Amino acid sequence: MTASIVILISGRGSNMEAIVNAVSAGKIAGKVTAVIANKPDAAGLNFAKKAGIDSICVDHNQYENRESFEAALIKRIDAYQPTVVALAGFMRILTPHFINHYEGRLLNIHPSLLPAFPGLNTHRRVLEAGVKWHGCTVHFITETLDCGPIIIQAAVPVLPDDDEHLLSQRVLTMEHQIYPQAISWFVNEQLSIEKDCVRIKNDKEAQFHSYQFEQP
Ligand code: GRF
Helix, strand or coil: CCEEEEEEECCCCHHHHHHHHHHHCCCCCEEEEEEEECCCCCCHHHHHHHCCCEEEECCHHHCCCHHHHHHHHHHHHHCCCCCEEEECCCCCCCCHHHHHHCCCCEEEEECCCCCCCCCCCHHHHHHHHCCCEEEEEEEECCCCCCCCCEEEEEEEECCCCCCHHHHHHHHHHHHHHHHHHHHHHHHCCCEEEECCEEEECCCCCHHHCCCCCCCC
């Protein structure tokens, strides 16, 4: 059976685009069956619609509380019998109920080299901290925010003249490379978790893949 990939977004959706494009290019053995946003004006919904993907809004503002919003969201997601649910810039805190419902098949991309800089405004905080390397992480979601087992990371240098925008663009380029890779491994059943660490099977090169950041 073809792997069903459901992607959750809140805004621009450039990571979602990268995943959709990787599927079209045959780099992921699956199908993006739905793109679901929690905001009606999420720009990414237009791209998904044009690509012929079911594009759905479950507007969190229309629900009384987190529980009822998530119940509606789960209903829409489960209609697609997802092999994997990929959060791509989905800006809602999820309850343990939601996370447990998708245990082991819920992925997220975070714009930092976790466990450093969990939470929001990572690029600004990286610049303020003066660290020399930054990056992004794809990880399984667990109940602790930005804390689940790490699948793949990519690092980029922080350069002397960087501002938040320049740095975020450099990181984003890498996000678009590593998220499709992580989903490809997942749908090929190459990932296992041992003592909170992710092992990648049948990819001897996995530790040595290099992802090129844009030269300034
Ligand atoms: C990305 O930087 C992602 O890492 C973070 O939110 C941003 C979403 O960007 N979680 P996009 O909507 O995928 O363009």
